[in-house]
Amino acid sequence: MTRKKVNLAYIANDSARKAAFKKRKRGLLKKMSELSTLCGIQTCAIIYSPYDPEPEIWPSPLGAQSVIARFKSMPEAEQSRKMVNQESFLRQRITKAKNQLKKQQRESRELEMTQVMYRSLVRDQGLQNLGVVDLNDFRWLIEKTVEEIDERIKSLRQQIITPPQVVTAGTSSNHVNHTGQEIIGLRNEEMAASHDENPQWLMEMLRSNENDVGRNEAMLPYAFNNNSNSLWSTFNFP
Incomplete structure (x- = not known):
């Protein structure tokens, strides 16, 4: 539930005014204590009222004198830099209200021109009845909308990631993946399998050649050929 605006x-009523004074005074002193504790600064309050013969001083007369002495030791320009009286306070409020009014008028005008743009697109309303001011505002809205669309397109293009190309592993010696790096040779698993299979293949061939050396001699690699005209017979070792 929102608090009622005061x-x-x-x-005018004396009893109501006195009750409001006591309530507001307690709230003010509580805020002063919280400000001093939370922000670690020196604060003081001196409150005069027609209901008490002596002014109420917070936190104490000695503490108030210390804060006032420190304030008077500052330069005059620094003392009055953030001070306001009733007139200057009202002027600040009026300026703030005017700025808020201008902002609201600009937003309302933008919504109005947006409606005109949408209606003109669906041919519910033409632009022939618009004046010079309306046309200028309409042109400004279109340019702003185009800029927002361009910015949105740029952001979407930056977010697009090129999908990687799938490379199928095969028996070919060279493959190129999506990063442009060349993959040379077989996969590690295939290489390991080939290393394990070659000795078995070689042993089987050697066993078959032991039974029939003459018939299968031509099938052996040149490293295992014992003919006099073989390559190994003419190879010169260092």
Whole structure:
């Protein structure tokens, strides 16, 4: 439940004004204590009222004197840099309200021109009845919309990632993956299998040649050929 907005006006009723004063004073002193504790700064408050003969000083008269002495030791320009009176406070509020009004008017005008643009696209409303001011605002809205579309397209292009190309492993010696790096030779598993199979193949061939050396002599690699005209017979070792 939202708190009811308080009307900032003088309270004519004496009892209601006194009750409001006590309530607001307790809240003010509580805020002063919280500000001093949370921010680690020196604060003081001196409150005069028609209901008490002596002013109420927080946190103590000695603490208030220390804060006032420190304030007076500052340069005059620094003392009055953030001070406001009733007139300057009202002027600040008026300026703030005017800025908020301008912002709201600009947003309302933009929504109005957006509706005109949408209606013109679906041919519910033409542009022939628009004046010079309306056409200028309409042109500004179109340019702004085009810029937003361009920015959106750029952001989407930056987010696009090229899908990787799938490379099928085979028996060919050279493959190229999607990063452009060349993969040479067989896979590690195939290489390991080939190393394990070659000795068995060689042993089987040697056993078959032991039975019939003459018939299978031509099938052996040149390293195992014992003819006098073989390559190994003419090879010169160092």
